[in-house]
Amino acid sequence: MIAPALTPALCLLNPHAANGRCAALAEPLREALPQVPLVLPENVAAARQRLLALPEGSRVIVAGGDGTVHQLLPALVARKLQLAILPGGTGNDLARALGLARMGWREALAHAQSAPASAMDLGEITAPECGTQLFMSSLTAGFDAAIAIRAQAAPNWLRGQPRYLWATLNEIGRLRVYPLRVEADGQLLHDGPLLFASSLNTPSYGSGMPAAPGARIDDGELQLLRVGAFGRLGALAMMPLLLTGLHLRHSNIHLSAFKTLRLTSPQPVPLAVDGEPLPSATDISVRVRPQALHVVR
Structure with missing residues (x-):
């Protein structure tokens, strides 16, 4: 049986997503959703204001990527x-x-417009340098954050995973390890050099790298990926x-x-949330926010 169609309260399209390629969806979406307001916000503040004006519990369609949702x-x-x-x-x-990435x-x-919504967890980072931020996919800390930051400067013709590979190869030339004390749920896990210590809510990050293959977005936990000190050849x-x-x-990865x-x-x-850079920090707290967001799977 086909579920009845729902009428979204709003369709929000980020024309800058995928280096501007997402903007091509504007006219097709206007034709496909004649009864739904289509918004191409000028900036993040304007987008948030449109969402905050909606009735509580409304369904919103967002055309964009991880950075847009973040x-x-x-x-x-x-x-x-x-x-x-x-x-x-x-x-x-x-x-x-x-389960949506391969859909046209x-x-x-x-x-x-037809599938039900269910709750998923979010992550939350707090640091003096950047305040408190929510994330839905990943918080990267160290080398992989530096890669995410460098990926923003990659050539526009590079998309998806090749963009992150380009950034990785460029970042390995200035490879650094970081002295990190890592405490999870009150227990000391590590005190010493690490290449990175990143928190994942989704099984993949960096455009599909399966970094935490067993991660679930609704289990009330986040996954910590710790990668020990590697040199350039080891990192490659x-x-x-x-x-x-x-x-x-690998014995040096946990x-x-x-x-x-x-x-x-x-x-x-260095820090990045959902691929978006944050100011570097020295004291970082992370926690899970169980069932904080309702999503269509």
């Missing part, structure tokens, strides 16, 4: 809105976790393992679940 999280959570995604970004790791926009749109050798999900066989996490370092550590 910027909207405060408003989506505050109004308890139902999020339906039309994947249109560079990374699309949230769309992968929701027409199929995803039909699904967005690790990349194929990470790309194929075989990295957890994955563990947590609800609360604290990272401290005597020197600033």
